[in-house]
Every structure is written in structure tokens, then in C-alpha cells.
Amino acid sequence: MATIRREASAKWQGAGKDGQGTLTTPSGTLRETPYSFHTRFEDGQGTNPEELIAAAHAGCFSMALAFQLSGAGHPPQELATTARLTMQQEGGGWRIATIALQLRAKVPGIDKAKFDELAAAAKANCPVSKVLNAEITLDATLEG
Known part of the structure; x- marks a missing residue:
């Protein structure tokens, strides 16, 4: 392994x-x-851990979905994913409460039901999704 x-x-x-x-x-x-x-x-110059987690999640999910789609015989033309991470104050600290994945996809020759099935599997199985202790939602749109 x-x-x-x-x-x-x-x-x-x-x-x-x-x-x-x-x-x-x-x-x-x-x-x-x-x-x-x-x-x-605030909005200072530079990055932060949560921004990096959101970027990692968007990238991980997109790559996982590309593999799912390709394995099903429908390689994507384009997958555009945005991950919106929300932190909430909890007790004396903060926690990542939610990540909303928003996907716009161009996948020739696939029907919506199969696309939704593969997108849900990618969301559940990408390594970044698996490590997060947060509610993860997905809004997936199949274009053209």
C-alpha cells in the first residue's frame, strides 16, 4: 500500500x-x-489557515470528481469549484463549522442523475472531506 x-x-x-x-x-x-x-x-495582507483549508478542499474535491467522472467514461471538460468555509465561535475558541462546495461543471455526454451520484461520492470520499469535522454541503450544477 x-x-x-x-x-x-x-x-x-x-x-x-x-x-x-x-x-x-x-x-x-x-x-x-x-x-x-x-x-x-480581518482583511489583512497574507493568508490564513482557513483559507488554505478551503483551497485544499476545493482542489481535492475537484480532482476526486475528475477521477470519478473519468472512471465512469465521462472525463470532464471543466470543473470549477469554490469552497466557502465558515468558522464559528464556540466556547472560548473557534471551530470550522461548515464548508459549502459550489461546483460548476462541463461534462459532455453525462446525464444529471449520474453526475449527481458521482459528485456526491467525490464529496464524501476526497481525503480533505474525510479529515474535516464540519458539515459539508454541495451545490453542483451541470452546464451545457
């Missing part, structure tokens, strides 16, 4: 609200990318 490992690193300096940090990945996609209280809870 294959095993895949990925990593990222974070550096943080200073107090929680006034401090700042950077995120780096070995691939170089993130290279000392700034994050802070302001990028997480």
Missing part, C-alpha cells in the same frame, strides 16, 4: 493578536507567506 507524506512549516513571532508568522512548503508554493491575526479575523 502506498504512503504519501506532505509537510509545511510555520514560524510565529510575538503575541497572538499583535504577532505575525510565515508559512513555507518544500514545493516553494508557499515561501515565507505571511499570516497573522489580521489575515485570519
Whole structure:
């Protein structure tokens, strides 16, 4: 059985609200990318963990669906997914409560029922969906 490992690193300096940090990945996609209280809870310059989780979920779901569709003989022309993550304050902290996936797909030759079945399977089985302890919804539109 294959095993895949990925990593990222974070550096943080200073107090929680006034401090700042950077995120780096070995691939170089993130290279000392700034994050802070302001990028997480306001609209500061940089990224934040939740934005990265939303990006990871949109990408994971799209790739999982591409495999599902291709395996069923309907390779997609285009899958455009947006993941909208909502955090809610809970007790003394925060939690990721929901992620709403919105998909617009161009898949030649597939009927809506089969498309919906494969999209639901991709939502349930992509690795990022499996790791999240949040309600995940899907609004999937098959175009043209």
C-alpha cells in the first residue's frame, strides 16, 4: 500500500493578536507567506489557515470528481469549484463549522442523475472531506 507524506512549516513571532508568522512548503508554493491575526479575523495582507483549508478542499474535491467522472467514461471538460468555509465561535475558541462546495461543471455526454451520484461520492470520499469535522454541503450544477 502506498504512503504519501506532505509537510509545511510555520514560524510565529510575538503575541497572538499583535504577532505575525510565515508559512513555507518544500514545493516553494508557499515561501515565507505571511499570516497573522489580521489575515485570519480581518482583511489583512497574507493568508490564513482557513483559507488554505478551503483551497485544499476545493482542489481535492475537484480532482476526486475528475477521477470519478473519468472512471465512469465521462472525463470532464471543466470543473470549477469554490469552497466557502465558515468558522464559528464556540466556547472560548473557534471551530470550522461548515464548508459549502459550489461546483460548476462541463461534462459532455453525462446525464444529471449520474453526475449527481458521482459528485456526491467525490464529496464524501476526497481525503480533505474525510479529515474535516464540519458539515459539508454541495451545490453542483451541470452546464451545457
